Amino acid sequence: MATYTTTRSEALYLAAQDVIAGGVNSGARGPGAGWVPGPPVVDHGSGAYLWDVDGNRYCDYLLALGPMVHGHAHPVITEAVTKAIHETGTMFALPYPQEAEAARKIVEMVPSVELVRFGNSGTEVVLHATRLARAFTGRDIIVRFEGQYHGWADQLEWSHHPDLAKAGPREHPRALSGTPGIPEVIGQTLEVLPWNDQGAVERLVAEKGDRIAGILTEPIMGNTGVIPPKPGYLAFLREITRRRAIVLIFDEVISGFRVAPGGAQELYGVTPDLTTMAKALGGGFPAAAIGGRRDIMDLVSDGAVLHAGTYNANTVAVAATNASLDVLRTPGTHERLFRLSEKLMAGMAATFERIGVPVQVQGVGPMFQFWFSETPVVDYRDAARHLNSPKYAALALELHRRGVMVHPSNIELWFVSTVHTDADIDETLQAFEDSVQATKATLTRADD
Ligand SMILES: Cc1ncc(COP(=O)(O)O)c(C=O)c1O
Incomplete structure (x- = not known):
């Protein structure tokens, strides 16, 4: 794994705080939403990928919290x-x-x-x-x-x-x-x-x-x-x-x-x-x-x-x-979105099963998330004890290090775009497996 540094992001995020309240323009982008100590600062996005100002490349499943259903600069x-x-x-x-x-x-x-x-x-x-x-x-x-x-x-x-x-x-x-x-x-x-x-x-x-x-x-x-x-x-x-x-x-x-x-x-x-x-x-x-x-x-x-x-x-x-x-509305678009997303969800579930962590991967096609829960989560009160999960945050950080962009809080979700490919999903699943291995001690703790 190449060295992962975020020094330029940190400096720019800090400097922005002189003129932008909290350095971000929506609550979902700051430390209060889980980006601790701060969010990566983006240089540009193209297709299914984002690059930050430190030159790190990420396969993007944050997708701007949903709008980038066709990736960046389609x-x-x-x-x-x-x-x-x-x-x-x-x-x-x-x-x-x-x-x-x-x-x-x-x-x-x-x-x-x-x-x-x-x-x-x-x-x-x-x-x-x-x-x-x-x-x-x-x-x-x-x-x-x-x-x-x-x-x-x-x-x-x-x-x-x-x-x-x-x-x-x-x-x-x-x-x-x-x-x-x-x-x-x-x-x-x-x-x-x-x-x-x-x-x-x-x-x-x-x-x-x-x-x-x-x-x-x-x-x-x-x-x-x-x-x-x-x-x-x-x-x-x-x-x-x-x-x-x-x-x-x-x-x-x-x-x-x-x-x-x-x-x-x-x-x-x-x-x-x-x-x-x-x-x-x-x-x-x-x-x-x-x-x-x-x-x-x-x-x-x-x-x-x-x-x-x-x-x-x-x-x-x-x-x-x-x-x-x-x-x-091009025929086949949603079939493809579902196929890729279901492959990703199934691969994630299999990874967790291999290391013995009970997880519920829940979603509908290109919108999904997982819960460190023994049983399916059916409403907010059910979810509340798993929200802002430290396990999830630790795993998200390892994913970032391995070039996968997701929000650090499991309040948010994973999105798949029309421009993600099978190769992207395969690479993400490998990064996922490695990230899960890297956080195994945290993920297998009894509490969340
Ligand atoms: C279901 C739902 N409704 C409304 C909104 C508000 O949309 P906007 O952020 O464009 O104002 C959101 C934003 O995430 C949402 O998820």
Whole structure:
């Protein structure tokens, strides 16, 4: 193994702290999220690889936390974006043909979507989905689930990864704001439940169904490692929301276009009323969308419900979206993503088995994670005792040394892109085996 040094990264990260708060531009990139003592500073990315400023090369499974579904600087996306800048200009506050082209692709691909509006980030479009649900039903309460993330806005950054000492009983959690600065009163507009638990939803809906505007859920939990839905759970949510005229919102910011051309709703055959999409949609550019049933989306058509945004559907985001969706809807793309990811997951599981460490490798195709747990992890409370695992952090560090880029916290996940190859997966599995051997003493400790 070549010597691994990060001295230039450390120096640049330190210097950046003079002018950037904490030296990073999102909480997920700093020591608080697990990058201890600091994150590698990137020089550039190309295809499935990243290079840091010390010249270390990494096969990238962080993929910018999901958007880089086609790797870095994908030629089709780069060409589409540069062409848009040169030939179209960037913004007009007027419509132009390519935005309808992108919307039409989404309508064709995502089963429940009849009408679309574009935005710039997942946070924005999820906020908008909750506004639409409230406007459509005339009710106030949004139900959200522990362990899920729907963006950083005051209205939804609640009980994301709550402190269980304060979070109340499992069957009836207390809504806890995720950061100082959020007015407590907003908590009264939310109900928080454990995920994957039909009984909890049934009890709440029986008690307060007439006040519930929407149930908001990631169809595959991707913000506490990866927790797939239990069989029948999404169909149950569909049935109970339909029965009580509650708007079912799938937050497909991570799963959208990634686990199937039409996202988790296509994969599981369950159609929500509204869907939020970002990340893979823009293939590395800030693009997001909300879409859904015509009668609900029509509330914004005539301005009855406000949807706005200076940068919505700018030509760069739309060109990236058109190109990203073209690649994603090319036949065979998802089969390949699943084949490579399943090979990686199976290889990881086999490595752990060889050294006798009980692990649950959990995921759906190109989004997965593993838990140092004897049994499958089904919800946040189950996951909580394995979160920010020191074993995982130790293993991630060894992976970095061997040229594999993953987030150092198992709160995050591994992503596989459309440009990873069999050779990449083979090399990663070798690095994985070596990293596991190097951390064997830590990994085989009884505690985590
Ligand atoms: C499921 C989900 N919803 C919403 C968001 C917020 O998206 P953004 O960071 O683009 O605002 C995220 C971000 O990770 C997410 O994972």
